[in-house]
Amino acid sequence: MLEPIGKHIRLLDERNGSASNPPLLGVSIEKVFMPSVANTIGSNMANYKVVRRGQFACSLMQVRRDKKMPVALLRDHEEAIVSPAYPVFEIIDENQLLPEYLMMWMLRPEFDREACFYAVGGVRGGLEWDDLCSMQLPVPSIEKQREIVKEYQTVVDRIRLNERLNEKLEEAAQAIYKQWFVDFEFPMTAEYAESIGKPELAGQPYKSSGGEMEYNEVLEQEIPKGWRVLPLSEVTITVIDHRGKTPTKLGGVWSESGYPAISAKNIKANRIVQRHTIRFVDDDLYRAWMKIPLAADDVLMTSEAPLGQLYLITRNTSYLLSQRLFGIRPDQQVQSGAFLLNWLMSDFVKAEFDGRGTGTTVTGIRQSELVQIPVLTPPFGVLSCFQKLVLPLYQHVHIREQEAHRLEDCAEIFLCTLASRDAA
Secondary structure, eight states: OEEEGGGTEEEEOOBOOOTTOOOBEEEOTTSOEEEOOOOOTTOOGGGSEEEETTOEEEOOTTHHHHTSOOEEEOOSOSEEEEOTTSOEEEESOTTTSOHHHHHHHHHSHHHHHHHHHHHTTSTTSOOOHHHHHHOEEEOOOHHHHHHHHHHHHHHHHHHHHHHHHHHHHHHHHHHHHHHHHTSOOOBOOHHHHHHTTOGGGTTSBTGGGTOOEEEETTTTEEEETTOEEEEGGGSEEEEEEOTTOOGGGGTOOOBSSSEEEEOGGGEETTEEOOGGGOEEEOHHHHHHHOSSOOOTTOEEEEEBSSEEEEEEOOSOOOOEEOTTEEEEEEOTTTOOHHHHHHHHTSHHHHHHHHHHOBOSSSOBOOHHHHTTSEEEEOOHHHHHHHHHHHHHHHHHHHHHHHHHHHHHHHHHHHHHTHHHHHHO
8 A cells, every 4th residue: 555755754853963073974866875075164063964873864956957866774873964955854653664665665766757757846856845755655564564674685785795895805906916016025936036136035025035126217216126117008009999989979879788888987996887877789889899899907997087997807898998988908928907907096197197187177188198107017927926816806806796786686676676575
């Protein structure tokens, strides 16, 4: 039986007078709380609203523009503060309606479509509180709600576990990179120790064992003696560049399935994100566009909006590179994808981006500037050992990423069928 949401919720207006200094949070269109980026200098924080564990905060402004109503249920803090413009509300009786169940209902795409319908009449595309309250949802028995929430939460918990494991794997890879190429404490192989005339140091860390260092003027720091610093153009075979172009300019059209066309907004911190925005092309358009297909060990890098997000290809794939993406292919004789991924994340390269980037509204970098960026180039034997050590870590990350995608699809299907589950 459908019931209005307003029957089960009430507005709250508790203002911040606490000396405990709770965190200031915002609400994203992904419907989660996040640290606020608002400039609060000179703001009266006492006027901010308090939201407590198990309560909701939402933004009713610009729902029509964003095609979503930002709303979140506070779970990770006992209390927080939010903008005075955010309505804060709670469930009146949790024996009638679970907060988690309501949150699930508001995660559904159908909920956002209905919210957009009501927001059409708003001056700025906002949703009125009364319209939110008039929206309806099925309210099964509390036992049924608990069952539904438990099933859904099992999938969500697995997604979160995957992400935590991936973070640990990447932390391990980054720690190895730092030890080897920032602290220069890479373990010397017998061949390397022999090459520097100190065979007795085989297996020992380089720098702390007395390995010779020399100052490099380009990097403005000491590096192991004999190591080179080369422009990116000399350690890569090619840079696939479709910056500012779209595949449909070749006369093709987007498809419902086929080869996924990814752009800058789909790459973030070595992850494929915002999968709902990915469109597809057919075989003919893919072959016409991707004259050079991507291959394992290529590094994808966003060229602008935002600049410098990276993704390591760990197995052959058929992604089509759309706008604002470079595909950087290392020369396997002198470089490796795992090293380049970490090097391009370094503070040195970020400073290079700042100096070489152009643009006023957004900062971007052209290929002609990108290929001039200096790259530390250790001996091939060191790089080869590093690649063998860390590549399996990144491969496991992407295996878990694919599993997370499948689980996200299951969660989305679960939400889309929520109404029928209620009736079951």
